[in-house]
Amino acid sequence: MGGFKGGGLNMSISIRSLTLNEYLLPGNASCPGCPASIGLRMLGKALEGRYVLVIPACCSTIIEGPYPKSSYGVPVLNIAFAASPSAAAGIKAGFEVLGKGDIHVVVWAGDGGTADIGMASLSGAAERNDDIIYICYDNEAYMNTGIQRSSATPYAAWTTTTITGKSEHKKNLPMIMAAHKIPYVATASVAYPLDFVVKVRKAASIRGMKYIHLHSPCPTGWRFPSDKTVEVGRLAVQTGLWPLYEIDHGVFKLSDICKPLLDKRNRKPIEEYIKIQGRFSRISKEQLAELERYVESLWNEIALMIEKSKMSEGGC
Amino acid sequence: MAKTEILTGNYAVAYAAKLSRVQVISAYPITPQTSIVEKLDEFVESGELNAKYVRVESEHSAMAACIGAAATGARAFTATSSHGLMYMSELVWWAGLGKFPLVMAVVCRALAPPWSIWSEHNDVLAHRDSGWIIFFAEDNQEVLDLIIQSYRICEDERVLQPVMVALDAFILSHTSMPVSIPEQSDIDEYLPTPGSRRKPFILDPDDPLTHGNLTYPEYFMEIRYEIEKSMNSARRVIIEAGRRYGEITGRYYDSLVEDYRCGDADIVLVNVGSSCGDAKEAVDLLRDEGYKVGLLKLRTVRPFPFEDLRRICSGKRYIGVFDRNYSFGYGGILHCEVSSALSGIKVPIQGFIGGLGGRDITLDDYVWVFKILVDMADRGVEPKPPIWVGLRGVV
Ligand SMILES: Cc1ncc(C[n+]2csc(CCOP(=O)(O)OP(=O)(O)O)c2C)c(N)n1
Ligand code: SF4
Ligand SMILES: [Mg+2]
Numbered sequence: 001m002g003g004f005k006g007g008g009l010n011m012s013i014s015i016r017s018l019t020l021n022e023y024l025l026p027g028n029a030s031c032p033g034c035p036a037s038i039g040l041r042m043l044g045k046a047l048e049g050r051y052v053l054v055i056p057a058c059c060s061t062i063i064e065g066p067y068p069k070s071s072y073g074v075p076v077l078n079i080a081f082a083a084s085p086s087a088a089a090g091i092k093a094g095f096e097v098l099g100k101g102d103i104h105v106v107v108w109a110g111d112g113g114t115a116d117i118g119m120a121s122l123s124g125a126a127e128r129n130d131d132i133i134y135i136c137y138d139n140e141a142y143m144n145t146g147i148q149r150s151s152a153t154p155y156a157a158w159t160t161t162t163i164t165g166k167s168e169h170k171k172n173l174p175m176i177m178a179a180h181k182i183p184y185v186a187t188a189s190v191a192y193p194l195d196f197v198v199k200v201r202k203a204a205s206i207r208g209m210k211y212i213h214l215h216s217p218c219p220t221g222w223r224f225p226s227d228k229t230v231e232v233g234r235l236a237v238q239t240g241l242w243p244l245y246e247i248d249h250g251v252f253k254l255s256d257i258c259k260p261l262l263d264k265r266n267r268k269p270i271e272e273y274i275k276i277q278g279r280f281s282r283i284s285k286e287q288l289a290e291l292e293r294y295v296e297s298l299w300n301e302i303a304l305m306i307e308k309s310k311m312s313e314g315g316c
Numbered sequence: 317m318a319k320t321e322i323l324t325g326n327y328a329v330a331y332a333a334k335l336s337r338v339q340v341i342s343a344y345p346i347t348p349q350t351s352i353v354e355k356l357d358e359f360v361e362s363g364e365l366n367a368k369y370v371r372v373e374s375e376h377s378a379m380a381a382c383i384g385a386a387a388t389g390a391r392a393f394t395a396t397s398s399h400g401l402m403y404m405s406e407l408v409w410w411a412g413l414g415k416f417p418l419v420m421a422v423v424c425r426a427l428a429p430p431w432s433i434w435s436e437h438n439d440v441l442a443h444r445d446s447g448w449i450i451f452f453a454e455d456n457q458e459v460l461d462l463i464i465q466s467y468r469i470c471e472d473e474r475v476l477q478p479v480m481v482a483l484d485a486f487i488l489s490h491t492s493m494p495v496s497i498p499e500q501s502d503i504d505e506y507l508p509t510p511g512s513r514r515k516p517f518i519l520d521p522d523d524p525l526t527h528g529n530l531t532y533p534e535y536f537m538e539i540r541y542e543i544e545k546s547m548n549s550a551r552r553v554i555i556e557a558g559r560r561y562g563e564i565t566g567r568y569y570d571s572l573v574e575d576y577r578c579g580d581a582d583i584v585l586v587n588v589g590s591s592c593g594d595a596k597e598a599v600d601l602l603r604d605e606g607y608k609v610g611l612l613k614l615r616t617v618r619p620f621p622f623e624d625l626r627r628i629c630s631g632k633r634y635i636g637v638f639d640r641n642y643s644f645g646y647g648g649i650l651h652c653e654v655s656s657a658l659s660g661i662k663v664p665i666q667g668f669i670g671g672l673g674g675r676d677i678t679l680d681d682y683v684w685v686f687k688i689l690v691d692m693a694d695r696g697v698e699p700k701p702p703i704w705v706g707l708r709g710v711v
Contacts, residue, residue, distance in 0.1 A: 049521055050521055051521065052519045052521065054384070061529065061530060062530065064526055064529050064530075065529065065530070066529060066530045066531060066532050067526075067529050067530065067531040067532075067535055067539075068535065070524075070525075070526035070529055072524070072526055073524055074521060074524050075519040075520060075521060075523075075524045075525055075526070075527075076524075076525075076526040076527065076529070077383075077384065077387050077519060077527050077528070078526070078527060078528035078529055079380060079383065079384075079410065079528070080380070080406050080407055080410055082376060082406075083376060083377065083379075083380035083383075083406075083407055083410075084380075085377075086342075086370070086372055086376075086377030086378070086380040086381045086384070087380040087381065087383055087384040087387075088384060089342075089370050089372075089377075089381050089384065090340060090342060090370060090380060090381030090382060090383060090384025090385040090386075090387075090392070091384035091385065091387060091388055091519060092384075093340045093342075093368035093370050093381065093384075093385055093390070094339070094340055094368075094384065094385035094386070094387070094388030094389065094390035094392070095388050096368060097339040097340060097366075097367065097368055097390050097511065098339075098388060098389065098390055098511050100388070103521055120373055120374060120377075121373070121374070121376070121377050121380070123373070124372055124373030124374070124377055127373070128370070128371065128372075130370075
C-alpha cells in the first residue's frame with residue numbers, strides 16, 4: 001500500500017493528486033447526502049489505507065453496514081460509546097510493542113461520543129498525549145438514536161429533546177482540546193474536503209494526540225434537502241459560525257479559506273445559513289440576534305488568539 | 317530453579333504478569349488492588365518488564381485499552397476491584413462477548429453503600445454471564461499460578477476468551493505468604509510467544525476486517541454460540557494447561573474443582589476462594605471426631621464444573637453451599653448455581669451466607685456449619701432458606 005507522499009506543512013493539493021482507491025465502499029448504509037460518508041471517504045484518501053478505525057456507537061456504526069459485510073476498506077474496531085479514545089490508545093500501545101507503530105490509529109466519533117459521554121476518556125488520552133488521530137464528525141446531535149440534543153447542538157436548534165429550540169450554546173470542543181496543549185488541533189468541514197485532507201495529513205505527520213473537529217451538516221437531522229450538504233457546510237463557514245483553523249503546537253493559524261472573515265463585512269448574514277434548515281424554522285428575532293452575538297464573540301476570540309500567536313512567534 | 321519468596325497476593329499477581337511477559341498494561345488504582353498497579357509500574361519503569369503502560373483515567377478506559385491492545389494481538393493485562401469492576405462493566409462485557417483474549421485480576425471487595433474495602437464476591441459474580449472464564453484463588457501461590465495459566469488458556473485457539481482471576485481483598489491481597497516463583501525460562505516455554513496470536517482476529521491494514529458491527533438476528537445467535545463452544549472447550553483446555561503447569565512446577569491444577577476428602581464423605585460443603593483453607597481445617601478437625609465431612613472447592617465458576625459437581629455430590633446425605641455474596645430476594649448465587657447443577661440428583665442442599673463485607677469466617681464458623689449439616693442430615697429435615705452465619709442478634 002505505501003504511505004502518501006508529502007506531509008509537508010502548508011501543503012496545497014489538488015483533487016487529482018488523491019488516490020483513486022476508495023476506503024469507504026459503495027453500497028454503504030449512509031443516508032443520501034450524508035456528511036459522514038464524505039468525511040470517511042476523504043479520510044481514506046488522505047491516509048491511503050494505512051490506518052485502523054476505532055468507532056464508538058454513532059451513525060458510522062450503521063454506515064459500516066451489517067455483519068458479515070463491511071463498507072470500510074480498513075480494519076475497524078467497534079467499541080462502546082464512551083470508550084473510543086482509550087481503545088485507540090490500547091491499539092497504539094499494542095502496535096508499538098509489536099513493532100507496527102507506523103500504522104495510524106484513527107478514532108472516528110460523533111459529537112455525542114466526543115463532547116458528552118466520551119469526554120473523560122478523550123481528556124485522558126489528550127493529557128497522556130497518546131499517539132492517535134481523533135476525528136469528531138460533528139452533525140450537532142445524536143443522529144443514530146433519532147436527533148436528540150448533544151452539547152454540540154447549536155443555540156436555538158430544534159432536536160427531538162429541544163423541541164422549542166436549544167437554550168444553550170454549542171460546547172467549544174476544539175478549544176477544550178487546545179487547552180490540553182496537545183500538539184495539533186484543527187477544525188474542518190466536509191464542505192471543504194481538500195482542506196480536511198491536508199489537515200488529516202498534517203495530523204498524521206505529528207506524534208502525539210491530534211484532534212480534528214469536522215463540521216458535518218446532516219440533511220436528515222437538520223432538515224434540509226440531501227443535495228445541499230456542501231452548500232450548508234459552506235454557509236456555516238462563510239457566515240462565521242464555523243471558523244476553520246489549526247492550532248499547531250500552540251500556534252493558532254486561521255485557515256486561508258477563513259482569512260477574509262476576520263473582517264466582519266465579509267461574513268454572509270446568518271439568515272442565509274438558518275433559512276435553508278428546518279431545524280431553525282421557528283427561530284425568533286431574539287434568538288437570531290443571540291446567534292449573531294455568538295459569532296461576534298467567537299471572532300473576537302479568534303482575533304485575540306491570532307495576536308497571541310504572533311507574539312509567541314516572536315512578534316513578527 | 318524456582319525460588320520461594322514471601323509475597324502478598326497483589327505482588328503474586330504482579331510477578332505473574334511479569335513472568336507472563338505481558339505487553340500492554342492498563343489499569344486504574346482502587347483499594348485493595350492498588351499495590352498491583354504500583355508494582356507493575358515499578359517493573360515497567362525499571363526496565364524489568366518490557367511493556368507499555370497506559371495510565372488511564374478510569375477503569376472503563378482501562379478495559380477499553382486492554383481490548384484495543386488485544387485487538388492487535390498483544391498480550392494485555394489489567395487488575396481492578398469492586399467499584400472499579402462495576403465502572404468497567406460495559407467493557408468487561410465487551411471483552412467477553414467480543415472474544416478478546418486477555419487477563420484481569422479482580423481483588424474481590426464489597427460494593428457500597430455503605431463503603432467497605434473488605435472482601436465479598438458480588439463484584440465478580442455480577443459478571444459471571446459476560447463470557448469471561450472466572451477462577452477463584454485460595455492462596456497466593458494459586459494467584460500466581462492461575463494468572464500464568466490464564467494466558468495459556470485464553471490464547472488457546474479452542475478458547476480465545478478473557479480470563480478473570482479473583483482473589484479475596486486483604487485476606488489474600490495484603491497477606492504475605494511463601495510463594496514459589498517459577499523460572500522465567502520455564503514460563504517462556506510454557507506460554508505462547510507474546511504477541512504471536514492471530515486468532516480470533518487482529519487489526520491489520522493489509523487484511524482489513526470489521527469487528528463488532530451491527531448484526532441482524534439471522535447471524536447473532538451463532539456468534540453467541542461460538543462463545544458457548546469456547547467455554548465448553550475451556551473445560552478441557554484448563555485441565556490441560558493445569559497439568560502441563562504441574563509438569564513444570566510440580567503444582568498440578570488438573571481439575572476444575574478441588575476435592576478435599578469428599579470421597580467417603582456423607583456431608584459435602586461447596587465453597588470458593590480464600591476461606592477454603594479454614595473450611596479444610598474444619599474438615600480435618602471433624603474427621604478426627606469421626607464426622608464424615610468433605611470440602612468441594614470450585615476453582616472455576618465459569619465454565620461451571622457441572623460434571624465434577626454431579627459426580628462428587630451424588631449419593632451424599634447433605635450438601636452445603638457457602639456464599640460470600642448475596643442475591644437479594646433469592647439467596648446465595650453459588651447456592652442457586654449448585655442447586656441447578658445438581659437437579660435430578662436426590663440430595664438436599666442447604667445454603668449459608670457469610671463473610672459479607674469482610675466479616676471473618678473462622679474455623680469455628682465452619683465447624684458450626686458442618687455440624688448444622690450433620691444435624692439436618694441426621695434429623696432428615698428439608699433445607700431451609702439460607703442461613704446467615706454469624707449474624708449478630710440472630711440465633
Ligand atoms: C452507553 C450508551 N448509552 C447510549 C447509547 C445509545 N446511543 C447510541 S449512538 C447515540 C448517539 C450518538 O450520537 P453522536 O455521537 O453524535 O453520533 P451520531 O449518531 O450523531 O453520528 C446514543 C445515545 C449507547 N450506545 N451506549
Ligand atoms: S443521520 Fe445524518 S450523519 Fe447520520 S447517516 Fe444520515 S445523513 Fe449521515
Ligand atoms: Mg452526532
